[in-house]
Amino acid sequence: MSDRLSAREVKRHKWWGWGLDDVTFRYDNKPAFAPLAKNKIGVDLAAKDTPVEPDLADFDVPSSRMPADVRALLTGVVGEENLVDDDEYRVLHSFGRSLPDLFRVRAGDFERLVDAVIYPDSEEEVAAILRIVLEKDLVLIPYGGGSCISGSVTPDVTEQRPVLTMNLGRMREVLEIDDTAGLARVEAGVYGPDLEEQLNALGWTVGHFPDSFTYSTLGGWAATRSSGMQSDKYGDIEDIVRGLRMVHPDGIAHTKAIPGRDSGPSVHEMILGSEGRLGIITETTVQVHRLAPVRQVIAYMYPDWEHGIRGMHAIARSTDVSPTFTRLSDGPETEFSLAMVKEPSSTKGKVASKVQDGLFAYLRSKGWDTTNEMSISYVCFEGSKESVDQQKSIVKKIVKHAGGITLGAGPGAIYDQKKFDTPYLRDFMLNYQVFGDVCDTGATWSNLNAVHAKAFEAFHTAQKQQGLPGFMFSHMSHSYHAGACLYFTFAFPYSSHEEALEQYFTAKNAVQQSFVDLGSTVSHHHAVGTEHQPWITEDIGEVGVRMVKGLFADNDPGRNLNPGKVTTP
Structure with missing residues (x-):
């Protein structure tokens, strides 16, 4: 094990x-972005002053409520350097990356912050910390990468007890790989890129790539039932995590890393998705796969969403292909x-742009709506060169039968390189x-x-009832035998700071309610x-x-x- x-x-x-201080989104090198923003939501980016990033010094940060004697007990477990209670770290760990969290943190809405952040380096330290939490009646919130968008790491504003956040980021090692079984024992605090780096060096991959990959952890994936972009091939996190260890108030809960289970109601499933309410996941045993010799993402285009869904359905039901992922953007998302x-x-780029212009002119001549309806799709293939070539040939025929065309590997490669940049x-x-x-x-x-x-x-x-403009788009991903995931993105300008969150929840709640209604x-x-x-x-x-509720209580x-x-409760 390397040094902690x-x-x-x-x-x-x-x-x-989100993410690094020195990474930001730019629109000055994207000539179509500002016109789209003005057309869809009425925002003239060029007419606005260059925004100034928030400065924590401009806000009053409430003092920590952690009693000195309790703090001393905690530092006795992890050392003074591994309990942090300065303003920046407490603010950072009091919010996830949901839209309401981001809005509140920018506004200095610090009604209830966590009182300290603790960084254990072993399961034994986690257990010792939990004993102190129970003895002193603290609140403990496990923290992975802080990328959650559901309010899962945010303390209750009415909570009067001291709140301790546990960051497992020091526990980040691949401990053991069973080459024969294709299983890896891994500490739960490892970030996605670090996990893949350690596995790739030995010729393996876990194949789990959520949008939050660069700022999320293995333990967080398990605790929130995460899905990755490549779930078509590698499965969702409940398929990937075969065994785990969790520090529970009564000791260590552990599940065996076995192919199947028949031991009554599944304790393994109870822990997955429990969001820290049953204990702290410290270690998981995950399925790993040998790195494929060839990986290629191919782009396709359909005249509209309905034709694209027919193609996606046919690919999912095909017995001859097994893509790593399949994705279809609707017309607005393609735009x-x-x-x-x-x-x-x-x-080279200018030539590619002229080729695209020529293609779109040809499609318009064929009756396609290249502005509002045309839907782009990406399919990823992995395996030997022979296998990839064969599957590409089959999918090309499926797409053609569904009314689409093949664009090739160029757009697919660009998508694959930029897939984690959107949160900025x-x-x-x-x-x-x-x-x-x-x-x-x-x-x-x-x-x-x-x-x-x-x-x-x-x-x-x-949005019409609120008297506000709005832009919405969607894509289909995570294909299964019975269905798929629909992922919607929406944007609109809020009218005032005071009404902003009410306007946000009016829009989001309407969409969420439409899901369960159907x-x-x-x-x-x-x-x-x-939030859900x-x-x-x-x-x-x-x-x-x-x-x-009975399980938690x-x-x-x-x-x-x-x-x-x-x-x-």
């Missing part, structure tokens, strides 16, 4: 937004994607008093188009936290909610473990 990082060496977001393309500077756009838009957020759901193939249409109707009806899930992979709680009864039923009667998440 210190607390302040652990990777973290900037306190007020948005094209507006994100940088202005070509090289000769939300910070940029907030600088201009524009909300940009997402909603996701899982729906059956027979219901996908209805859910897609209903969500758009709900959003635009809500029998789809309240969320496909963004956890429950607090209003629909939990509609999602799992009154009896289901009672069962979950029995295992944490003092409500010391991340209370208020998933369900109310």
